[in-house]
Amino acid sequence: TSITNHMPTAELQALDAAHHLHPFTHGSDLAKKGVRVITRASGSTLTDSEGNEFLDAMAGLWCVNLGYGRPELAEAAARQMKELPYYNTFFQTTHVPAIALSARIAELTPGDLNHVFFASSGSEANDTNMRLVRTYWEQKGKPSKKIIISRKNAYHGSSMGSASLGGMSAMHAQGGLPIPDVHHIEQPHWYAEGGDMSPEEFGLERARQLEQAIHDLGEDNVAAFIAEPIQGAGGVIIPPETYWPEIQRICDAHEILLIADEVICGFGRTGKWFGSQTLDIRPDIMTIAKGLSSGYQPIGGSVVSDEVARVMDECEFAHGYTYSGHPVACAVALENLRILDEEGIVERAGTETAPYLKEKWETLTDHPLVGEARIAGLMGSIALTPHKESRAKFAAEAGTAGLICREACFGNGLVMRHVGDRMVISPPLVITKDEVDTLIERAWTALDVAH
Numbered sequence: 001t002s003i004t005n006h007m008p009t010a011e012l013q014a015l016d017a018a019h020h021l022h023p024f025t026h027g028s029d030l031a032k033k034g035v036r037v038i039t040r041a042s043g044s045t046l047t048d049s050e051g052n053e054f055l056d057a058m059a060g061l062w063c064v065n066l067g068y069g070r071p072e073l074a075e076a077a078a079r080q081m082k083e084l085p086y087y088n089t090f091f092q093t094t095h096v097p098a099i100a101l102s103a104r105i106a107e108l109t110p111g112d113l114n115h116v117f118f119a120s121s122g123s124e125a126n127d128t129n130m131r132l133v134r135t136y137w138e139q140k141g142k143p144s145k146k147i148i149i150s151r152k153n154a155y156h157g158s159s160m161g162s163a164s165l166g167g168m169s170a171m172h173a174q175g176g177l178p179i180p181d182v183h184h185i186e187q188p189h190w191y192a193e194g195g196d197m198s199p200e201e202f203g204l205e206r207a208r209q210l211e212q213a214i215h216d217l218g219e220d221n222v223a224a225f226i227a228e229p230i231q232g233a234g235g236v237i238i239p240p241e242t243y244w245p246e247i248q249r250i251c252d253a254h255e256i257l258l259i260a261d262e263v264i265c266g267f268g269r270t271g272k273w274f275g276s277q278t279l280d281i282r283p284d285i286m287t288i289a290k291g292l293s294s295g296y297q298p299i300g301g302s303v304v305s306d307e308v309a310r311v312m313d314e315c316e317f318a319h320g321y322t323y324s325g326h327p328v329a330c331a332v333a334l335e336n337l338r339i340l341d342e343e344g345i346v347e348r349a350g351t352e353t354a355p356y357l358k359e360k361w362e363t364l365t366d367h368p369l370v371g372e373a374r375i376a377g378l379m380g381s382i383a384l385t386p387h388k389e390s391r392a393k394f395a396a397e398a399g400t401a402g403l404i405c406r407e408a409c410f411g412n413g414l415v416m417r418h419v420g421d422r423m424v425i426s427p428p429l430v431i432t433k434d435e436v437d438t439l440i441e442r443a444w445t446a447l448d449v450a451h
């Protein structure tokens with residue numbers, strides 16, 4: 001049998017439930033509730049197998065920055081596949097797409113982040129970072145510097161290494177995580193954890209936990225600190241303004257490398273090319289993926305400073321993936337970056353769409369269920385609460401309000417994600433003002449259902 005878009009949805013769902021193991025999905029839900037079969041997409045709109053349309057306020061998984069359906073990317077892939085579908089970048093070889101993409105990334109990234117080690121995903125890139133920073137310190141004659149400090153509720157990927165770096169307790173509970181030499185400090189989540197402190201005081205307090213951890217673990221044992229400029233999968237947690245300057249001061253004062261995980265924040269998401277620019281961070285290493293190719297091909301990487309590259313060049317780094325710098329993925333990423341730049345998409349997202357979206361998004365705080373609405377560029381969140389004044393959480397069925405709201409969004413033609421009782425958005429950068437209006441209307445209706 002050939003399985004196509006034209007099969008009845010129920011048959012597709014049954015086959016899917018029979019043979020397909022899904023990430024982050026409860027297996028029994030597949031059979032019970034059925035799975036949504038997405039068949040095509042264009043711009044910011046998805047279509048499912050029943051012909052329903054959804055405004056995708058998540059850009060897939062925070063990645064389709066360019067929007068769906070750009071034929072130029074398909075053409076770039078086809079051209080590259082015909083010319084050189086695959087070759088590796090190991091053992092003294094390279095190819096033009098990898099050369100061109102690494103040079104372009106070096107131009108776009110701030111400071112002296114001029115060198116790229118390619119991977120196929122953010123998880124792989126963070127695994128690279130773990131080995132890279134430890135190898136860096138070995139090369140510098142400081143092999144005891146091994147510990148990587150990260151944060152609770154961070155998300156850095158799903159491989160053993162990157163999930164250990166992440167601070168998701170549900171992930172650590174499965175499969176024997178975290179692996180050794182990773183240490184987690186608290187997150188700068190003022191709304192949930194700030195108590196009576198002002199956001200400014202709380203930001204400083206949470207940043208200073210890094211200095212305390214370096215002190216407790218011993219500076220000679222700490223290799224690096226890793227963080228998302230704005231935590232994405234943790235619930236779009238925008239830190240208080242005092243947080244990042246203090247983190248930067250601490251990293252400068254102590255001999256540790258700063259890794260900015262820009263897998264979500266990169267490529268225009270926060271209104272500038274990189275979250276590090278929006279938040280004024282000077283990382284030694286940047287993790288990139290997602291928006292690098294707008295999700296049209298799997299590709300990620302670690303972008304490192306001149307100094308890190310200089311030290312690494314003194315050895316053979318015994319690390320690499322078959323698809324490090326895959327030529328088709330590189331060609332597609334290059335075309336994506338060309339369009340994001342030449343059509344002024346990143347620029348317009350930051351200067352026009354972001355202020356418009358912010359104004360509209362913040363009106364959601366008028367809804368009785370919404371305790372706060374935060375947004376930076378085109379990534380935002382609202383906190384659902386039964387009691388706005390005390391910022392209380394929902395009691396027994398934590399997460400239920402968020403889940404109901406997410407399902408109501410789906411029923412109403414909107415894809416929004418929930419993280420516990422936070423609803424998050426990260427739409428394609430090409431979302432129009434009319435679509436922003438639709439997003440807010442549909443979100444409001446879904447909130448009414450959850451209320």
Ligand code: PLP
Nearest residue numbers: 121122123155156157261263264
């Ligand atoms: N880092 C961050 C900040 C992410 O949000 C993600 C994915 O959501 C990853 C890393 C992992 O990337 P991937 O899913 O491409 O492995």
